[in-house]
Amino acid sequence: xxxxxxxxxxxxxxxSHILQGVSFEVPRNRVTALLGRNGVGKSTTLKAIMGxxxxxxxxxxxxxxxxxxKTHEIVRLGIGYVPEDRxxxxxxxxxxxxxxxxxxKNPDYELVFxxxxxxKSRSSQRAGTLSGGQQQMVAIARSLLNKNQLLIIDEPTxxxxxxxxxxxxxxxxxxxxxxxxxxxxxxLSLVKRVAENIVVMDQGKIVFSGDPSNLxxxxxxxxxxxxxxxxH
Amino acid sequence: MDTFILIxxxxxxLGALYFLxxxxxxxxxxxxGVLNFAHGTFLTVGAFCxxxxxxxxxxxxxxxxxxxxxxxxxxxxxxxALLMEQLVIVRxxxxxxxxxxxxxxVALFVGAxxxxxxxxxxxxxxxxPWFTDTFExxxxxxxxxxxxxxxxxxxxxxxxxxxxxxxRIGLIIRAGVENxxxxxxxxxxxxxxxxxxxxxxxxAAGISGVLIGTYQGGVSPLMGGSYLIYGFIxxxxxxxGSLPGTALSALIIGVLRQFVNYYAPGLGDFVIILIxxxxxxxxxxxxxxxxxx
Amino acid sequence: xTLRWKYSKHFLAxxxxxxxxxxxxxxxxxxxxxxxxxFAVAFLWGALALTYDLLFGFTGLLSFGHxxxxxxGVYMTTIFVNRLEVNIIIAGxxxxxxxxxxxxxxxxxxxxxxxxxxxxxxxxxxELGRVFIERNFWNLSQGDNGLPINAELLPQFLIGxxxxxxxxxxxxxxxxxVYISVWWLTxxxxxxxxxxxxxxxxxxxxxxxxPSRFKxxxxxxxxxxxxxxxxxxxxxxxxxxxxxxxxxVTIALLLxxxxxxxxxxxxxxxxGMIYSIASTRLQDLNxxxxxxxxxxxxxxxxxxxxxxxxxxxILIVMFAPGGLSGAYxxxxxxxxxxxxx
Numbered sequence: 001x002x003x004x005x006x007x008x009x010x011x012x013x014x015x016s017h018i019l020q021g022v023s024f025e026v027p028r029n030r031v032t033a034l035l036g037r038n039g040v041g042k043s044t045t046l047k048a049i050m051g052x053x054x055x056x057x058x059x060x061x062x063x064x065x066x067x068x069x070k071t072h073e074i075v076r077l078g079i080g081y082v083p084e085d086r087x088x089x090x091x092x093x094x095x096x097x098x099x100x101x102x103x104x105k106n107p108d109y110e111l112v113f114x115x116x117x118x119x120k121s122r123s124s125q126r127a128g129t130l131s132g133g134q135q136q137m138v139a140i141a142r143s144l145l146n147k148n149q150l151l152i153i154d155e156p157t158x159x160x161x162x163x164x165x166x167x168x169x170x171x172x173x174x175x176x177x178x179x180x181x182x183x184x185x186x187x188l189s190l191v192k193r194v195a196e197n198i199v200v201m202d203q204g205k206i207v208f209s210g211d212p213s214n215l216x217x218x219x220x221x222x223x224x225x226x227x228x229x230x231x232h
Numbered sequence: 233m234d235t236f237i238l239i240x241x242x243x244x245x246l247g248a249l250y251f252l253x254x255x256x257x258x259x260x261x262x263x264x265g266v267l268n269f270a271h272g273t274f275l276t277v278g279a280f281c282x283x284x285x286x287x288x289x290x291x292x293x294x295x296x297x298x299x300x301x302x303x304x305x306x307x308x309x310x311x312x313a314l315l316m317e318q319l320v321i322v323r324x325x326x327x328x329x330x331x332x333x334x335x336x337x338v339a340l341f342v343g344a345x346x347x348x349x350x351x352x353x354x355x356x357x358x359x360x361p362w363f364t365d366t367f368e369x370x371x372x373x374x375x376x377x378x379x380x381x382x383x384x385x386x387x388x389x390x391x392x393x394x395x396x397x398x399x400r401i402g403l404i405i406r407a408g409v410e411n412x413x414x415x416x417x418x419x420x421x422x423x424x425x426x427x428x429x430x431x432x433x434x435x436a437a438g439i440s441g442v443l444i445g446t447y448q449g450g451v452s453p454l455m456g457g458s459y460l461i462y463g464f465i466x467x468x469x470x471x472x473g474s475l476p477g478t479a480l481s482a483l484i485i486g487v488l489r490q491f492v493n494y495y496a497p498g499l500g501d502f503v504i505i506l507i508x509x510x511x512x513x514x515x516x517x518x519x520x521x522x523x524x525x
Numbered sequence: 526x527t528l529r530w531k532y533s534k535h536f537l538a539x540x541x542x543x544x545x546x547x548x549x550x551x552x553x554x555x556x557x558x559x560x561x562x563x564f565a566v567a568f569l570w571g572a573l574a575l576t577y578d579l580l581f582g583f584t585g586l587l588s589f590g591h592x593x594x595x596x597x598g599v600y601m602t603t604i605f606v607n608r609l610e611v612n613i614i615i616a617g618x619x620x621x622x623x624x625x626x627x628x629x630x631x632x633x634x635x636x637x638x639x640x641x642x643x644x645x646x647x648x649x650x651x652e653l654g655r656v657f658i659e660r661n662f663w664n665l666s667q668g669d670n671g672l673p674i675n676a677e678l679l680p681q682f683l684i685g686x687x688x689x690x691x692x693x694x695x696x697x698x699x700x701x702x703v704y705i706s707v708w709w710l711t712x713x714x715x716x717x718x719x720x721x722x723x724x725x726x727x728x729x730x731x732x733x734x735x736p737s738r739f740k741x742x743x744x745x746x747x748x749x750x751x752x753x754x755x756x757x758x759x760x761x762x763x764x765x766x767x768x769x770x771x772x773x774v775t776i777a778l779l780l781x782x783x784x785x786x787x788x789x790x791x792x793x794x795x796x797g798m799i800y801s802i803a804s805t806r807l808q809d810l811n812x813x814x815x816x817x818x819x820x821x822x823x824x825x826x827x828x829x830x831x832x833x834x835x836x837x838x839i840l841i842v843m844f845a846p847g848g849l850s851g852a853y854x855x856x857x858x859x860x861x862x863x864x865x866x
Contacts, residue, residue: 050417075419087414089407100407101418142418267641323843329587332641333783334842336776341835348825348832461652461772468645498660505656508649513634516642 003028003150003180004049009057011041011048018044019055020204026150026197031181033191033212036201037226042184043084045201046154049182050074050081061150076103080143084154084184088138090128094119097127101142112141115171133164140168144175151181157190169193188215188225200224234372239490245378247486248385249447252440253463254470254478255392256313256433262409262473263429267332270316270339271437271463272456274309276346278438279451281308283357292358302384302442309438310431317430322423339456346453354450363446381443388436389479396475401428409473465508471518481519528854528861537791544697548690558689565689565696565761567801569754572696572703574781574797575790576750579707581779582787583720584743587644589775590631590651594748596658596770597624598755600666603674603765610678617756621749628748632741648772655770666767673764683760692761699757700794703750707790710746780838785848792850804830 004026011019018041026032034042048055051071059066066074075081088097098112098119113120116137122130127138136156143151156172157165169190172183176194185191191198192215200208207224214220253275260268282305286292290300316338324331363380366373396402404425408415415422444459445451462485470481485504493500511518530536544564547555554560573595580586601620605611611619635646661668676684682691711720718739759765768774777800785796807830826832841848847855 052413052417070421071413071416072419072421075417081417083414083417087411087417089410089414091410092403092407096403100403100415100420103419146419267644320839320843330842330846333779334839336779337835337839337842339835340776340780340831341839344829344832344835345826348827348829349822457772461648464645464648468642501656502653502660505649505653509634509646509653512642512646512649513637516638 002026003062004182005058005060006045006049007058007060009045009048009055009059011044011053011055013044013053018204019048021057022201022204022206024199024206024209026180026182028180029178030196031176031183031194032197032199033195034182034184034199034201035186035191035225038186040201041204042201043154046081046083046152046182046184049152050079078147078149080146080148080151082139082143082151082153082156084158086135086139088127088130088135088142090126092127093124094127094130094138095123097138098141098145101145103146107145108147109145112144115144115174116141133160133167136160136164136168137171140171140175149180151175151179153181154184155186156183157185157187165190188221191215234370235494237369237372238374239494240487241372241374241378243487243490244483245375245381245447245486246490247483248378248381249440249444249459250462250466250486251385251479251482252381252388252436252443253459254466254482255388255475256436257463258467258470258473258475258478259405259429260433261467263405263412264321264331264426265328265412266321266335267328268335268433269332269460270335270342271433272460273339273342274313274434274437274456275441275444275459276451276453276456277312277342277441278305278309278434279357279441279445279455280346280350281305281438282442282445283355283451286358293360295360295362298358298360302439305442306435306439309441310435313430313434313437314427317427321426321430343453343456350453352452352454354448354452356450357442357445359446377446381447384439384443388439389475392432392436392475395432401425405429462504465504467518469508469511469518471520474518474520477518477520528857530857541697541701545694548693555693558686561689561693562761563802563805565693566758566805567798568693568696568700569758569761570781570801571794571797572700573751573754574778574785574800575703575707575793576747576754577775577778578782578785578787578790578793579710579743579747579750581782582789582793583711584740585724586636586740586744587640588647588744589644589772590635590647590649590654591747591751591778592770592772592774593631593651593654594624594628594751595755595758595774596654596765596767597627597748598752599759599765599769600658600672600755601752602756603672603759604665606678606759607672607675613679613756613760617753620756621752624752624755625745625749628745629741632744636737636740636744648775651770651772651775655767655772658767658770666765669767671764671766674759676763679760696757696761699753703753704790704794706746706750710743711790780834783838783841783848784834786850786852787848789850789854792848792853795849800834803834807833 002025006025007023009019009022010017022041022045034045036042044053047053049059049066051066051069051074055067061074061077061079064077089100092100118134119137119141122134127135130138140153140156143153153172156168160168165187172190173194183191183195192212195212198208198210198212198215199206202224253271256274257268257271260266282301285301285304286298289304290297292298292301320334320338321331324334363377365376367376367379396406401424404415404420404422405428408422408425412422415425440459441451441455444455448455466482466485467478469485470477470479489500489504492503544555547553548561550556555564577588577591580588580591598620601623602613602616605616605619606613609616631647631650635643635650638646658666659668666672682688683695755769758769781796781800782793783796784800785792785794787793808828845852
């Protein structure tokens, strides 16, 4: 059963035809990793789903067409989005960043604080003064407060020190258990740890869709993901 | 020394008026990225609503009547701003240059309507007689109306800061000033925040219109123009999108202008404009930058 | 395939020829001094709008201080004629030099900024100019009273109502000069750089050219041409007035350029002429019987030119951003592609 389905999605930005017919499916209750070299269009795909870029083609969430909806309407269908570069609000406190994300009557602060206890102790701290890792926690926590059917996460470990990568991986795998996740990630060890399904992009199209165990195959990694295999 | 205190007081009074004009401008630019050239029109519309209220609804010469008229003026400005936002700005979503241009058109269009309906002469705004009394401080005689302008401005500043800090819509506005798209990506319809900001901006401008009408002895369809330019100057020097910055810069500019004009009559505008050019060239983000509350 | 009509140059030449001889024909709408004066003023506004378009439409610099250079031309020409007692050609030439000096100074400062900030800086400098004129600094401008140009020092053939056609021809000459200058500037390789600057400054610097130099060049030339328009206006209007230095003038130019369409030269001129003629004629509307019969609530605004012009401006920005020339080219595009799917 597929929660999210993309069918022949095209996106052009400033004259560049970035997505050239992207088609793939995200199965329910599984973690799907979207992989590919830099610049192939992974973030663009996520942003197209979120309605942040205009797209041609079909994007189905359950049986709802996302194409004509505005970003906030798409989110309200039950999608949590963690963007590349976190994009938390530096002038707001941690508490305010989180409360802004609340959509329902009973936001799940228990889950958030059990995963990221630091967010509780740093409640009144201005988010702009947090470290990169802590900001990432805020960004992820935001998507966990509401009962989202789908979590879309864009490069959560980008720019983080190895130790923090491990912590993020840990939280993601704990969350992954009971939700559907579409994850863009360059760090292959993280992907191998949490992903149950992988989709590989190249030059604006999907070139492989299937089992993550393929990532153990050196030639596969070199062919689809470029010269450097493994994480960074 | 007494002259000094007098000039300081009139300067603060003027600064208070500038703040009222500018605070809407800074919020509208800060959250929506729209350079609102129709802001002077909000001021003028509010002023005329105030005159109407002070002559037909209430008695502007009584204290209560005046302040009620002030509120009516504010509401007039606010509703007009909202109307403009819904009819015109909304349809140009994310086309910032066009939004700025269209506000120029609205200013011209509505300005023409007002000039057509009312003559360009000053129309008296009834106000309580005690406004022209003076308050004795040592050997200085300080005009009481300046205290009214200051009092109204400070109250509005406090109200706005409270709104931004303690309400959800205020939170949304503060976040929106930083990153509009991310606010949408959290499932929030920023449109409501935009409309609120426009309404509040118009409200403040409308209130300023009534007070300016009292200050300059009457209202006219042409009153918006020069105060709009000063509004922009204050906003740019204070920092676009920053309320405290606007307050600080309004105060400085009001006081500075009065001092310069006293010692070198006519040079006040000149000096202020030079300062604007200087700030733009050497510290373009203004005194307190693009951070709200 | 170009959208330009094969005969557009011929058409323009024919149009100019018609306007040139029109006052000499015994008939037609340009036979009387009234219309000649109206058109003289319209030509000058058209030319001024074109100078603004060079900045805004072609180089992408949104300036809110263009009135400064126009007013500088008006006042400097008047003052040089009155005080130095030179003929109008020399006075005009000196005014251009003076204005260019101002432009280089203003440009050196303001071009360090871009976008909205640039608009604000130029607004500030424009206002500085207006204040300077209105407050009669150094007793040069006579402030609000305006500064009439000394008619005794002007050539005889420019004085008097019967000689209005010479003012008309002067204005037409200025328009042609400005048009050819802008055309030459935008069609040569410097012109390509201006257009490239508007679209992508980074690319220009990457290929080794300095954007700032070209911006300053465009800025200065635009100011020089505006000064010429100003000098001619001093003669056509008979005096210099502070209203030529206000932000209202720059806003009117913005309106003209948007009305005509920013990317086309003839569009800017057309926008300028239409605005100028419309605002004079709309004021006459107030006197019209029909309007007088309407209730004040309608007739009042109608007698203000900015009522209709402001409304048209709003509608164009919202629904037809290319202005008149944009609409023309769109229609032409459709026409040329009428046989394709």
